[in-house]
Amino acid sequence: MPTEVLAVLTAPDRDGPAASAPYRFADVAAPLVAAKDLGVTRGEGVFETLGVNAGRAQAVEAHLARMQRSAAMLELPEPDLSAWRETLFAVVERLPADREASVKLVYTRGAEGGDRPTGWAYGTTAPDHSAARTRGLAVTVLDRGLPHDITGTAPWLLQGAKTLSYAMNMAALREARRRDADDAVFVSSDDRLLEGPTSSLLLRFGDRLVTPSTSQGILPGTTQADAFRFARGEGLTTSYEVLHRSALEQADALWLLSSVRLAAPVRSVDGVERGVDAAFSGLLNAALLARRE
């Protein structure tokens, strides 16, 4: 059984009432969200999932900044980041320090007709991702349906916001499993590489690491940003680029990056085997696990 910790924010937004404590711990199994909460009735909210290792949450400020950005895209009340930070640290402190873990931050618009958003932090010990980090993943390529330059003209599509409206991302993962794949990579309707349903895509060409440009309505990856930092320290160059899907075949190696599974090398794309860069994968995951912030 995993260890689980739940903390509910007293005032998750900056304009909330002053509170004596920023959070209260709650029973994970007990009901928390009202039937009228727009987080569940309309998927109107945002989230972040942070990795935790050796008792430390990773990339905390990058995740909080992204939550703030997603919230602004949904026109949610501005989150009180200091309250979120304090709640996050309290959850991490209750998780076993000798295991990898994750904390999910969820911030919703709150009950319909009300004026108070809802927020909580849920922590749990993580499954063992060592096979994905070493053996790698079989991935399939899926059409995201939208042109790569859609965000500039249609911001209401919320591309690039990490919202609770993730049913499509989950359906994409089911489609991947139906194709005997472990995960998916989305391409735009005009064949540009985007991201995975719950991950960023990283490509290596010789001494150059590249990730698809976030100008294409995809999430700025927190793990990908740290991977770039590590890679530059190793003497590689890094860049954000608009890439045609054929780059999947041209790259020397591919990874999917996410906050808890970290760097998972891609071992095949739609059934075509790809070389796994085991050496760099090992170094990169060690560096990601060792992050202190």
Add this chain to the structure above:
Amino acid sequence: MPTEVLAVLTAPDRDGPAASAPYRFADVAAPLVAAKDLGVTRGEGVFETLGVNAGRAQAVEAHLARMQRSAAMLELPEPDLSAWRETLFAVVERLPADREASVKLVYTRGAEGGDRPTGWAYGTTAPDHSAARTRGLAVTVLDRGLPHDITGTAPWLLQGAKTLSYAMNMAALREARRRDADDAVFVSSDDRLLEGPTSSLLLRFGDRLVTPSTSQGILPGTTQADAFRFARGEGLTTSYEVLHRSALEQADALWLLSSVRLAAPVRSVDGVERGVDAAFSGLLNAALLARRE
């Protein structure tokens, strides 16, 4: 203050455990959904909103059938429609019979790691929609970003399923208000007419009523289906068609149809005034309000 009624299903799916009662009434303000429920963390669930008039829920079987269809698209356990029907009727019975009302059915995948879906029915008295039904709506046209024929090739995009992942639909309504409009009409990236964020589009050309074809990944409208039935009784012809966006200018009259607001004539499109067909709107709304099922 609106009257509100909440009933929680004991076993919302067909494979659920046998229960002595299919539902229990619950406090609307009390927490209902667990922090781990995939309905809130991933928008993984489906919903239906039914109109209620004179103590009767309208288009019950059409809504239940659509919920079942949406659930299948999300690969949720098959809903137990008889339990949902019984719960729905129990909620309607507790609502004041002398006012219009609505009941929302919500069905989620349930807590992550569990194997039990979550379901509830929430009823409330409806706001007064008479202004929308008579004066009509100012609408704006918004790009949905996807080509009109996307569902055939990319079912994982869940187009045509009524899911809880509605953040984009809500953002589209905010964009409409920003443009001083009351509502929106989506067009595909290749300029075909689709639907509103929470409504179906109906167009009148002489004695012909037309609605965009559901082959385009849009919801089959329950109110629209009943409007077609009424119109045929009045001697009009009805059809489902793939329509270019220019049909918005060519049509003699336009409506947005939904289960609670019913038939709202469109009085302007992006600031261009349109004639409101007050006579037909009045007859249609009277017929929709008089439905018995």
